[in-house]
Amino acid sequence: MANTIYIVIPVFNRLEFTRDCLNSLRKQTYGEFKVIVVDDGSTDGTYQHLKDNYPEVIILQGDGNLWWTGATNMGVRKALELSASNEDYILTLNNDLVVIPEYLQELMSVAKQEKPCVVGSVSVNIKDINKVEFAGLKWNKITAKYSRPKEFETNYNELSAQHLFIETDLLPGRGTLIPIILFKQIGLFDQQNFPHYAADDDFSLRSKKSGYNLLVATKAVVKSHVDESGLEVINRNRKGRKTFAHLRESFSSIRSGTNLHIRYNWAKKHTPVPPLYFMFDFMRIVYSFYFK
Numbered sequence: 001m002a003n004t005i006y007i008v009i010p011v012f013n014r015l016e017f018t019r020d021c022l023n024s025l026r027k028q029t030y031g032e033f034k035v036i037v038v039d040d041g042s043t044d045g046t047y048q049h050l051k052d053n054y055p056e057v058i059i060l061q062g063d064g065n066l067w068w069t070g071a072t073n074m075g076v077r078k079a080l081e082l083s084a085s086n087e088d089y090i091l092t093l094n095n096d097l098v099v100i101p102e103y104l105q106e107l108m109s110v111a112k113q114e115k116p117c118v119v120g121s122v123s124v125n126i127k128d129i130n131k132v133e134f135a136g137l138k139w140n141k142i143t144a145k146y147s148r149p150k151e152f153e154t155n156y157n158e159l160s161a162q163h164l165f166i167e168t169d170l171l172p173g174r175g176t177l178i179p180i181i182l183f184k185q186i187g188l189f190d191q192q193n194f195p196h197y198a199a200d201d202d203f204s205l206r207s208k209k210s211g212y213n214l215l216v217a218t219k220a221v222v223k224s225h226v227d228e229s230g231l232e233v234i235n236r237n238r239k240g241r242k243t244f245a246h247l248r249e250s251f252s253s254i255r256s257g258t259n260l261h262i263r264y265n266w267a268k269k270h271t272p273v274p275p276l277y278f279m280f281d282f283m284r285i286v287y288s289f290y291f292k
Contacts, residue, residue: 002030002031002032003032003085003087003088003089003108004032004033004034004083004085004088004089005030005032005033005034005088005089005090005091005104005107005108005177006033006034006036006075006078006079006082006083006088006089006090006091006180007025007033007034007035007036007090007091007093008036008038008072008075008076008078008079008090008091008092008093009021009035009036009037009038009075009093009094009095010037010038010040010066010068010071010072010075010094010095011037011038011039011040011042011046011071011095012039012040012041012042012064012071013042013043013044013046014044014095014096014228015042015044015045015046015049017095017096017225017228018037018046018050018095019049019053020098021093021094021095021096021097021098021099022035022037022050022054022057024098024099024100024101024103025099027101028099028101028102028103028104028105029101029102029104029105030104030105030108033091033104034056034058034079034082035054035056035057035058036057036058036060036075036078036079037050037057037058037059037060037075037095038060038061038062038066038071038072038074038075039059039060039061039062040061040062040063040064040065040066040067040070040071041061041062041063041064041065047059047061058078060074060075060078062074067195067196067254068173068195068196068197068199069189069190069191069194069195069196069199070191070195072092072173072189072199073188073189073191076090076183076188076189077188079180080180080183080184083180085180086180086181086184087180087181088180089108089111089177089178089179089180090177090178090180090183091104091107091175091176091177091178092173092174092175092176092178092200093174093175093222094173094174094175096224096225096228097123097174097175097222097223097224097225098126098222098223099121099175099221099222099223100221100223102219103121103220103221103222106217106219106220106221107119107121107177107217107220108177109217110164110165110215110217110220111177111179114165114213114215115179116179116211116212116213117212117213117214117215118171118176118177118178118179118182118204118207118212118213118214118215119165119176119177119215119216119217119220120134120136120168120171120172120175120176120177120214120215120216120217121134121174121175121176121216121217121220121221121222122134122135122156122159122160122216122217122218122219122220122221122222123135123174123175123221123222123223123224124156124221124222124223124224125223125224125226126223126224126225126226127226127227129156129221129223130155130156130157131155131156132154132155132156132159133224133226134172134174134216135148135149135159135166135216135218136148136149136166136167136168136169136216137149137168137169137170138168138169139169139170141270141271141272141277142271142272142273142276142277142280143277143280144277144280144281144284145280145284149166149167149168156221159218160218160219163218164217164218164219165215165216165217165218166215166216166218167213167214167215167216168214168215168216169204169208169214170200170201170204170205170214171200171201171204171214171216172200172201173199173200174200174222174224175220175222176200178203178207179212182207182210182212185210186203186206186207186210189202189203190202190203193262193265193266193269194262194265194266195254195262196254196255197256197257197259197262198257198262198263198265198266201266202266202269202270205270242289242290246289247286247289247290250285250289258285258289260282263278263281263282263285264278267281
């Protein structure tokens with residue numbers, strides 16, 4: 001009996017992206033999967049459209065205050081309720097991604113071959129599919145430095161030809177396959193400390209501490225609307241301006257990956273010297289804001 005993959009997709013508006021994502025999942029060569037969409041208060045008709053046009057999709061509704069972590073956890077709980085086997089998997093996926101037909105098959109191939117592991121995806125730019133946007137990440141728990149693995153410094157065709165998978169320190173929620181039993185072992189995503197950003201990275205480190213390898217399957221490709229990512233939209237709305245007011249807002253907004261409360265929660269939970277790490281992290285954020 002094939003392992004079932006429960007695909008959890010949190011959404012808030014952007015119906016056109018959700019539709020493209022679901023249509024790409026309908027073309028999968030791996031057939032044992034169920035899709036759970038968590039609609040957290042969309043106002044663009046998402047719920048009714050999915051109900052009318054995607055009868056195979058399980059739709060859950062939030063109140064608009066779940067954010068990424070709460071919405072994803074709602075979907076994970078539903079998957080845990082539906083699953084009848086510890087051999088099943090949960091895939092976290094964002095709605096602004098389009099996947100190739102062999103996507104699930106490639107994830108499962110690496111997951112079975114290299115178990116125990118959590119398997120992420122290679123992200124490419126949907127406008128230039130040879131341009132790699134993500135293929136793993138190295139993280140320094142002292143200096144707060146994030147860097148790309150050496151395998152990353154290439155185009156997609158070269159990357160996939162040279163490697164079946166790449167080891168990574170962190171995995172994003174944008175296309176990560178997780179053994180369902182791992183949630184039973186370490187719990188759900190940490191909604192209290194990381195309501196919107198960093199919950200996926202936190203789960204990665206908790207998984208690693210529990211003995212699971214973190215891998216990126218090079219042939220499991222998601223095509224990303226890079227220009228429509230959260231940070232790109234914020235920058236576009238600022239019309240290229242970078243003011244102290246914008247920086248200060250990023251320090252406190254729940255929508256921001258540089259929210260200082262969340263960054264300090266991360267430092268306390270995952271670094272040996274939290275004040276030192278937080279200082280380096282703060283300096284990195286300010287430098288990146290003004291000079292990159």
